[in-house]
Amino acid sequence: MKNIFKSRTGIIIAGSVIGIIAALLQYMGNPPNMGFCIACFERDIAGAIGLHRADVVQYVRPEIIGIMIGALLISMIKGEFRPRGGSSTVIRFFLGAFAMVGALVFLGCPWRAFIRLAGGDWNAVLGILGLIVGIGIGSFFIKKGYSLGRNYSQSKAVGFIMPAFMIVLFLMLVFGFSKLMLSEKGPGSMHASIIISIIAGLIVGGLAQRSRFCTMGSIRDIILVKDFHLISGVAAFTLAVFIMNLILGQFHPGFTLSVTDAAGVITSKPQAIAHSMHLWNFLGMVLAGLAFSLAGGCPGRQLILTGEGDTDSGIFVLGMIAGAAFSHNFAMASSGKGIGTFGAWGTIIGLVFCLIIAYTMTQKRKLS
């Protein structure tokens, strides 16, 4: 029963392997600095099923499916699969939706923020600073007694609903269901082969389930309880991506988004799928970090928990997918050109929503 990944060594190994896989996925076809991006990939899924019509970001990402199914399988083997739910469900849906709005203003989930950093994209520094501030605000409320309340055991079948949804998506991709919308150009068209992506997802899902790998939790635990356990995994992850990027020639340091020649033709794009509006890189991730900390996990962790049978996390995942649709349909998502027309509005409304939730769900030390 002893969990070897409980140890410091365990989380460092898990983080390193996830990092190596992330860099390899990019090498094998995934978009730049996007070996893994839980937010971007859920956004791509939202597009593939037609919830938004941004035709450059539509694909059923097998990595997302693999992560959830990998966590499901390993948690069943280890006796940790436990269907549960009923903790402030609708709040979690909107926390997921606004987390996605914030992540798409920055252009990445926390995993991708660290991958971008490891790829030399210094714009990510602003995002990571924002993430820390957002998690800091969330931690402040958690310390004051913020809680979304208890969850309760549910029947076994309930825990399989989200994994079944994922498997249906996967089958539609594998068998080429004609109604799926799949990008023919842009980031959505860039991907490793289905078999590689699904295996990568399964391995990462299994490792993350055993080690409890969580980017949000790594920062929160330092702020809240001075626990450096999870951050050692995230540091190993970032370092592994960095080293692999050096080996594979994927490291391009700088802020510069695109280089043009004398005629004004773009010759290279050192930092693709990124923008340099520093304030909004920062604020987008403040929003995402706050929403993740109020919901108890980064997007990757929410997928893992869903695989373990946590239907509240499942709702958060669905909220993120819906949030991606709102982001693109309402021009809130950023692009390489900068933030969307209504990106600032989305960020501010999201921050107000999260602060109201944080305040109203805080009861002074009622928990102790």
Next chain:
Amino acid sequence: MDTIDTRGLSCPQPVIMVTNAVSDGKAAFEVLTDSECSLENITRLLESKKYKYEIIEKDEYKIIKAAK
């Protein structure tokens, strides 16, 4: 003996509840948990605070009996 019921609560709340008990100077208490992840986090905290503990398995949850 004090009982801290963390069942159904997600991390970090269980850890914070136990941290509060530790900082209140409680020499002995028991913690109810139904999450393997919380169990790991709580026992890691207890180890760092030099508490001894034993784990009693129930059907749907576990009891961590902690004492200084």
